[in-house]
Amino acid sequence: MAETPAGTSASTFPEPLLRLEGVHTHIGPYHILHGVYLEVPAGELTMLLGRNGAGKTTTLRTIMGLWQASSGSIRFDGREIAALPTPDIARAGIAYVPESMGIFSDLTVRENIVLAARSGPVDPARLDWMLGLFPALKRFWNLPAGHLSGGQKQMLAIARAIAEPRRLLLVDEPTKGLAPVMVRSMIEAFRALKAAGETILLVEQNFHAASQLGDNVIVMDDGLVVHSGAMRDLVADKALQQRLLGLSLDAHQ
Amino acid sequence: MSPTSPTAAPALETRGLTIRFGGHVAVNGVSCRFTPGTLTAIVGPNGAGKTTYFNLVSGQLRASAGQVLVGGEDVTGLAPSARAKRGLGRAFQLTNLFPRLTALENVRLAVQSRAEAGWTLLSVWSGRRDLIAKAEAILERVRLADKRHVTPSALSHGDQRKLEVALLIAMDPRVFMFDEPTAGMSVDEVPTVLELIQDIKERGDATVLLVEHKMDVVRSLADRIVVLHNGTLVADGEPAAVIASPIVQEAYLGLEAAHG
């Protein structure tokens, strides 16, 4: 394998915001992650790619403590968090948008956002900015979130993650089910967030979107990281794309 | 109005279909006919009412006004199961499976419904080898054969989407309604599903409705595009023409500069 695991090659650089070393995860009898090494540098946007069932979601859930890593280390901001309970991990400054969106369908859009702002009232300026990103939420402010359309739920899930500034955003397939126009504004939104200095780890199937956004890229397969490096290198290397992801950029869009 | 053979008898037709939630009109007077052998893509921004339209057609929601006709028969008042029996098949946008039955059992249940075998009380289900064989064949087609004994809750998201498609195929309906079948599916898997849909279309007699946000998919499959916006049907016609129309360019694709 040409690519060395991210953890070893990057060790000379300043400590990244998040670093996974040799993380194994079991779900019941299944061994899903087989020793994942990856790191997410502060202030950058890192894409996590891979086929269905590669273990991307499992990786994010393991970071969040929703599934317990059976071995390995997860360091966030210099602190070991692998053994912490989920609420403490969240309080350390990580926000998470799950694949299933995890919105509270009995609660209204407003209430969903109220809950996301843990430390008190949402800053009005931030609220305006959020609702500017996702105008649909404004329209359905008092509707139970369960009644939103698929795409609107996705927007709400992301709005919730950014209701307050966090150190790290973990986002699982945010553009799934969004109309092209929304994908565009989602890309804008992540650009804006990055510009605001947030660190983001993004799982994405839409390689086109991913290629526009990412600073770094990590590719997983079968519970292992099989590639990590700069996004522009991957964009430039069609053969690598074909090998890792089974596609070439042109086939899409 | 339909670009393809306006004379052919529609397999599915809606007349002035409308639903209101409180003051909000989610689907507003949508009249549309779908003829056999045609694949119609339904596009529109998020919240345009596409899923709601499907729900009205397949009976998960009751229309405030308007009618749904299947093969000329008015089914507006019928329950979802009765509509399914009349040939309306539906796959869901948010994956909706039997979480603790195996993949094979999921599909077999759909096959069994098609075979009208549900009310057999005194014979053993595993005696119906034909149904099981059919279910296995379908799993093969969606490339899930090796996961046939896995329950959906242990499948990755993409595999769940494939299973959802498998269920619809197993129902073998006259009208197929796909709601974003490829959402969340990895790029190398997408072609599998597209091929499946292509197959169905090529059979000739099936009517396919497809909600999809990936424009390349729409372009490659659709014979016709219907655009919903704020619950209203705003465009309907040849793919190229519809995609080029300003409303789609602006409201859907977000390409403000584009004109024509």
Next chain:
Amino acid sequence: MSDAVEAPPADVQAAELPRARTDWLPLALVPALALLALPLVGDVSAWVTLTLAGLAMGMMIFLMASGLTLVFGLMDIINFGHGVFISLGAYATLIVLGPLAGWASAESVWLNLALLLLCIAVAMGLTAAVGAVFERVIVRPVYGSHLKQILVTMGGLIVAEQAIHAIWGASPIPIPLPETLRGAFVFGEVVMERYRVFAVGVGLLVFVAMQLLLNRTRIGLLIRAGVENPEMVEALGYRIRRLFVSVFVAGSALAGLGGVMWAFYRQTLTAGMGMEVMVLVFIVIIVGGLGSVGGCFVGSILVALVANYVGFLAPKLALVSNILVMALVLIWRPQGLFPVARR
């Protein structure tokens, strides 16, 4: 804690979507029912007596049911053992009445009230403590499975009831209602038991407090969210388990309060007294809509009023009056008067 986002931003209010409206119709049901009963009862003073008594009885039922609706509706836990907390609260009065029996027979309103409040405090403390243990040992492992909850809490109920037998004996125990709360106020032909007036006061107080707590803080939101998706609530940084324990403890304490009120109403303690009211309590919660404190309140009053009117007009039907109310309400609104959540 006040809401982070009180109203939608100004430009949102202009949007055409209707805001969630308060549903007044079920509330109107109570006066409507009372008015309907007036010509049927005929005699005005009898009607006033019945209506007042029904309102007060409704408050007592509400006190007993509120804890259950809280736990059942918000946390989605069916606590069949709720009845034993009512009994426990009732028996807890003995702890106070033992040394302070004199306060009950004293003619002073203040001493009497102090005694009652003391009983309430002790009972709530005791049931809260037992509730915490109950949650930890019995309920926690079966979150999410109603069936197991039914069985396990049923087991807890039997054990706790046996414990009451072991501690306080199997015989019924009479307890004295404080002197000044005995008897009734008489206005012409209308009588109103004094104790019921007291019950109305306590009931209203608890109702208002619960409403404020649930609607003016984010606790209610968190619990509802946590029931639907506890993982996500934790991922948002809330320690949901701790909250669940407190809700369960609060529910138990409310049952204890209900138990004290019920004990002084019945003036006799039996270990099964809590269980005996459980069917009624369940009916009330269903009528109100699972988890709706307001619904539970209206439902309690409705059930009690109907029981009184029917008991007066057609005693033969009194046996099934509760079930009748439930059936009618469910036909009208299959989710209860105030549907809360669709799970």
Next chain:
Amino acid sequence: MTSSPAPTAALDGPRRPRGPLAWLLSFDTPRSWVLSVILLGIVLCLGAAPFLFSGSQPLSTAAKICVFILLVASYDLLLGYTGIVSFAHTMFFGIGGYGIAIALERLGPSWGSAAIGLALGLALSAVLAAAIGLLSLRVRAIFFSMITLAVASAVAVLASQMSGITGGEDGLSFQLPAELRPAFRPFAEPVLGVSVNGRILAYYLILAVTVLGFLLLLRVVNSPFGRVLQAIRENEFRAEALGYRVVAYRTAASVISALAATVAGALMALWLRYNGPDTTLSFSIMIDILLMVVIGGMGTLYGAVLGATLFVLAQSYLQVLMGAGSAALAGLPLLPDLVHPDRWLLWLGILFIVSVYAFPGGIVGHLRKDHHP
């Protein structure tokens, strides 16, 4: 309502058992040798009970086990397979019991009146179950349970009110057809050292009906129909979308289950020669049934056999055991009090809690996990 029946995954397994026994069991074999051995043991003991044990108590216990196996199995069809939580199951049990009791008391102790009573009971149960199902299986599961709770309590009140027919709180004692009375001796000589009498015949009647009923239920749950029920249990919304009329299937399941419960009630009355509200209608029996289903393992009828056997044995002998224990512990502080026979309810309560914890998937689930064939 959420419930956690045994996952059905293994049923799709590649190997399919063969042979006439497997056919009788609808190819749904125990699939664990420990379980098979236990089941065989239970069946043998029940089959030979009159010859294995002397005295009236063991035979009564065996008869009760049979009745409860049928009753619990029928409830499992509802709970474990269809995911319906009903509290009205004892109502059907009671209808069966009252059917027999009223007919035999009114029309005299003949086989004809028993048949009439059973037929009327079955008809009433079917109508009631269908009515309740059609009217209320549309509402949320939890509401359905509460509605059945209310209906069941209303029926109990009704039974108590119509004391002229039902004997009210006192219930009805009645005589059986001559062939089932203790005085009836079909054989002059003792068989295997036991003098066979009408009681023993009655026992075998009950056993036969139970076995038949159980096999029928096993067939139903393993039929295509049974699989639809499980699909509905997992996701009713999806089942409806696949073309299955959920309400119709659920109602059919409740009717079948109600009929089986009615038969069980009739058997109970036949054995006791008595029926009253506490015997068949009470809520505590409902809870016992629930516990038996859960101990045995929901969603597997073999669980019903295990659950019923264990629970009835415990219920019959717990007090005796505790009496012995208490005597043995005499002199120690506190302990003899705790195991005093009058505290048996305490231990029953603990049994409730412990069994739910110890066997999250029921005993059958536990055995199948550990010991594959």
Next chain:
Amino acid sequence: QDIKIALIAGKTGPLEAYAKQTEAGFMMGLEYLTKGSMSWQGRKINVIVKDDQLKADLAKTLLEQAYNDDKVDIAVGTTSSAAALAMLPVAEENGKVLIVEPAVADAITGEKWNRFIFRTARNSTQDAYGAAAAVPATGEVSIATLAQDYAFGRDGVAALKSALAAIRPNAKVVFEEYAPQNATDFTASAQRLFDALKDKPGRKIIEIIWAGQHPLPKIADLKPERYGIEIAPGGNILPAMQIYKNYPGMEGAIYYYYAAPKNPMNDWLVAEHQKRFGAPPDFFTAGGFAAASAALTAIEKAGGTDPEKLVKAMEGMTFETPKGPMTFRKEDHQALQVMYHFKVKADGKDQNDLLDLVETIPADKLPIPVRNKR
């Protein structure tokens, strides 16, 4: 060879307290009558206690077991009337004596009776005659009844009416109110009772016939005295009667009150019970004691435990009890016995000092009809 007696009672469940009293009374009875030896003519008396949990089916099974497996000579029981009724046929099938104590249903010595059944407990009709006897014998009396709406309540009212007709023709039942069995709110019932009585001339009495949690305070708190209405609550076990203390002067009839009978047996029972349990004996203690006395007297008289001889001996037999002598009537084997007319005390010394005896109503003033078919 031991003499074996089975005592079946609902020892666990809601009536645990009753069963405990019965058992204690029965054992003390045996102790007193055998002068502590617990044997008769050298034969040890072996009591097998069984708990029927108030379940009729279980009671029936247990009695079968007692006769068949344990081979008892006499059985005594049980707490619940339903359970007792279910037991009756078993006694007949096995041809052995069953002494019913303390179940009260009339049918036990009425239509469901068989010749092996004897009852030391009073029956509902005796209660009703007692209550009737406590009604003033002269002047116009209007009575309204409040009873539970099931067979027990309705039978009770019917019995009271026939009792009044038999011994108090001056009193009329003008209104019958039935409340649900588990009713807790009595406002509507009280309102109806008051409406029915308030305009009647003469004495106005509400007779309460109630099993379980007593509605007395609820009715009394609504101030029936506004209309000159009195309440007759009927007797009950001591803990249940403690609420009577708040309403002194009420009159009624009771089956047993520890301070009422004056005889050595009762004196011993009261003293000894107080010593052992810290409280005076109650209803069912006296009942259990009486059952023990009936059993021993019968064995004595029959000279052994042969069932047929026992039945013969017991018919018409008179035996001593804490209430004085009782007699098994020949026709239906019901023990005829005295009742007590009481008045609630104004100022009792302690919590069990509740009643003043107005008069002992002798058994022959209570002409209980015979209802069985022989």
